[in-house]
Amino acid sequence: MRIIEANNYQEMSNLAAEYIIKKIHHTPQMNLGLATGSTPLGTYSEMIEDYEKNRTSYAHVRTINLDEYVGLETNHPNSYKYFMKENLFDHINIAEGHTHIPNGTASNIEKECQAYEDLIKNQGGIDLQILGIGNNGHIGFNEPGTSFESKTHKVKLAESTRIANARFFNSIQEVPTHAITMGISTILKSKEILLLVSREEKNEAVKQLLNGPKNENFPASVLNTHQNVTIIGDKKALAGIT
Numbered sequence: 456m457r458i459i460e461a462n463n464y465q466e467m468s469n470l471a472a473e474y475i476i477k478k479i480h481h482t483p484q485m486n487l488g489l490a491t492g493s494t495p496l497g498t499y500s501e502m503i504e505d506y507e508k509n510r511t512s513y514a515h516v517r518t519i520n521l522d523e524y525v526g527l528e529t530n531h532p533n534s535y536k537y538f539m540k541e542n543l544f545d546h547i548n549i550a551e552g553h554t555h556i557p558n559g560t561a562s563n564i565e566k567e568c569q570a571y572e573d574l575i576k577n578q579g580g581i582d583l584q585i586l587g588i589g590n591n592g593h594i595g596f597n598e599p600g601t602s603f604e605s606k607t608h609k610v611k612l613a614e615s616t617r618i619a620n621a622r623f624f625n626s627i628q629e630v631p632t633h634a635i636t637m638g639i640s641t642i643l644k645s646k647e648i649l650l651l652v653s654r655e656e657k658n659e660a661v662k663q664l665l666n667g668p669k670n671e672n673f674p675a676s677v678l679n680t681h682q683n684v685t686i687i688g689d690k691k692a693l694a695g696i697t
């Protein structure tokens with residue numbers, strides 16, 4: 456595992472965007488796994504700026520998002536589909552048909568999960584997966600206790616995750632109770648993983664990831680078994696880590 460320390464959030468975002476853009480230049484038809492949450496927002500905004508300045512092309516890139524809430528229409532401002540359009544897709548030259556996010560309003564969620572797993576496989580797998588981390592160690596929406604063998608599946612969100620994500624909604628009652636997420640084994644099949652960590656509140660989670668045992672009660676600990684993981688974090692998130 457490689458760790459790159461940035462002085463602050465902005466520098467972390469610059470480094471992460473540079474990292475991703477370099478990969479796109481190298482492999483213009485790459486399959487790029489994307490994450491939501493507040494951590495990658497600065498990275499996406501740097502990618503947009505680079506697109507405007509340098510015209511890095513996304514014409515042949517395919518994106519595959521980690522997760523989506525169950526029950527939110529795609530035009531709901533808190534759906535991850537909306538988040539991705541608003542914060543990245545609408546500002547770069549990517550065709551909508553090249554962007555993939557689980558459909559949280561599918562009539563048959565189990566079938567949708569299987570279809571999403573098949574789609575990732577049929578696209579040739581994920582070349583680079585961007586990840587954030589939840590305070591409880593979740594990756595995607597794989598909450599503590601999720602099997603390391605899991606594939607794309609429906610999850611019941613931990614109450615701590617609903618509380619953490621309530622800041623984006625008007626009230627906790629509005630936060631969906633379930634989501635679709637790539638499973639741990641799905642994420643682990645990515646050829647490369649880039650984990651972004653920012654802010655003091657993530658420091659404990661990063662320490663546990665690096666020093667704690669590999670354990671399903673802390674989903675991110677599985678990343679220690681992957682051959683190609685890079686963490687880019689700011690000083691606050693990486694404090695005390697050598």
Ligand code: GLP
Nearest residue numbers: 491492493494587588589595596
């Ligand atoms: C959500 C997402 C995760 C994300 C996590 C951390 O629950 N499903 O993919 O990593 O939140 O979010 P933030 O970056 O806002 O701390």
